[in-house]
Amino acid sequence: MSHKTAREMALQILYRIETQKAYSTVLLDQAANDHDWDGNQALLRQLVKGTLEWRGKIDSVLKPIVKGDLESLTPWIRNILRLATYQILFLDRVAPEVAVNESVELAKRYGHQGTVRLVNAVLRKVVAQRHQKIAPAVVEQDPAEYIATNFSHPKWMVQRWLQQLGVEETIELCMANNRAGHLCLRTNTLQGSTSDLRRQLEKEGIAFRPAHYAPDCTLVTTLPRTTRLNQLSSYCDGLFQVQDESSALIAYLVDPQPGEYIVDLCSAPGGKTTHMAALMQNQGRILAVDLHRHRLHLIQTNTKRLGITMIEEVCADGRTLHLDHLADRVLVDAPCSGFGVLGRRSDARWNKAESDLQGLRVLQRELLQHAATLVKPGGRLVYSTCTIDAEENEGIVQAFLNDSPEYTLVGASPHIPAILIDQQGYYRTWPQRHEMGGAFGAVMVRST
Incomplete structure (x- = not known):
């Protein structure tokens, strides 16, 4: 039986992301354990991540050539074209004719004779025109259109960031989202020190460097092509947990x-x-x-591997949870737009609509309001997100504090580097400023 290629695996993942709103990170992790393909994980990740990151730019190239509505094509054919165009425009190590031929073969399996001819004709035009400069909107005339097209983000997102950051830093943010970030490993100090982990990584042939701000985090700079992370001894022995540095710092806000x-x-x-x-x-x-x-099953799997015995998993709605007694500290890591982590969740930029944000803000307010009832007097309440959107961050916290006089905003934990704490005392990270995911955290204490 012939195995699927990395290109076919990438196509199947892109199809599921578009039609089922599946998460690229989950699908790529699943692919690592799938033996029905050629196993070139580095190429697979590059194809999926690159096609998602540059989808806006790719679509701007394809639409004039298709001479019709790109959305009228089936998701299979649309993503075959996107996948191939990414390779033609952005992957110098892939010969254009290889990208075209491989895509035609995919069209034979996922389309019909008419779409095979379409794919072949469109991609040959992409190859012929690839060195032509497409005149974008002039940045001064329409900065949102210019940035959205040239840096491949939805225009509505860009418009929000322009209001918050201005043109120059919005471009820097989009560029940061399109750069390949390093895999971050947080040391599981229950099983050893960060020095212990790094010595083991050296033995396993993993190149790394210390993270920027979190002392228990390590950034992987080179992962050998044939290495599967979940098969490393250091992983199986519970020496680390994969976690972005911005996310790892949240636990220090809780200070348990x-x-x-x-x-x-x-x-x-x-x-x-x-x-x-x-x-x-x-x-x-x-x-x-x-x-x-x-999703709780994911916690159970990790706690077993990491040697943790103190966590109790409860399937419940955080807006109605009842406790047998009040907690010392409560963390609300609220569902959010995820605007701070678009670099590692490229699919999120295309799977969200601006209309989704209002519902998220309602949910965030309800979670925070109920969480406040679960904290004992003198206890700590922490609200965090992985977004850079002010309305989901300080907007939610300030509205809550206005209605909750028993809570006081206090400065972020002394364990957090001062550069990551703003003038209001909020923990805040930005991809373009700190070379990590964007995150937000607010620490509040209950007085009565």
Whole structure:
């Protein structure tokens, strides 16, 4: 039986992302354990991530050539064209004729004779025109259109960022989202020190460097082509958890202490939950709450591998959760637009609509309001997101504080580097400023 190529695997992943709003990270992780393909993970990740990152630019090239509505094509054919155009325009190591021929073969399997001819004709025009400069909108005349087309982001997102950041920094943000970031490993201090982890990584042939701000994080700079992360001894022995540096710093805002009772209200997949357990030396109790049972399974899998025994998983709606007694600290890592992590979740920029944001803000307010009832007097309430959107961040917190006089905003934990704390005392990171994902955190204390 013939195995699928990396290109065919990439096509299937892109199809599911577009039609099912599946997550690229999840699908790529699943592909790592799928043996029914040629196993070139580096190429697969590059094809998926690159096609998603540059989809806006790619579509601007394809639409005039297709001479019709690109959306009228089937998702299979549309993504065959996108995948091939990415290779032709952005991958110098792939010969254009190879990209065309491979795509024609895919069209034979996922289309019909008419679409095979279409794919062949369109891609040959892309090849012929690839060195032509397409005149974009002049930045001064229409900055949103210019940035959206040339840096491949939805125009409505760009318009929001222009209001918040201005032209120059919006371009820097989009460029940061399109750069390949390093894989970040957070040390599981229950199983050893960061030095122990790095010595083991050296033995496994993994090149790395220390993270920018978090002392227990390590950035992988080179992962050998044939290496599967989940097969490394360091992974199987629970020496690390994959977690972005901006996310790993959130646990320090909570500042959990051994023996305390902590509630993580939106816990899956469990990176912050397991980090808090490590900071607590696996002593005390953490209630890991999530609305989706299948996502709680991810926490169970990680806690077993990491050697954590203090976490209790509860499938419940964080807006109605009832506790047997009030918690010392509650973390609300709220569902959000994810604007801060578009660099590693390229699919998110195309799977969201501006109309989704209002519903998210309602959910965020409701989660924070109910979480406030779960904290004991003198306890700590932390609200965090992985977005850079002000309305989802300080907008939610300020509205909550206006209605909740028993809570006071306090400065971020002394464990957080001062450069990541703004004048209001919020924890805030930006992809274009700090070379990590964008994140937000607010620390509040209950007085009565």
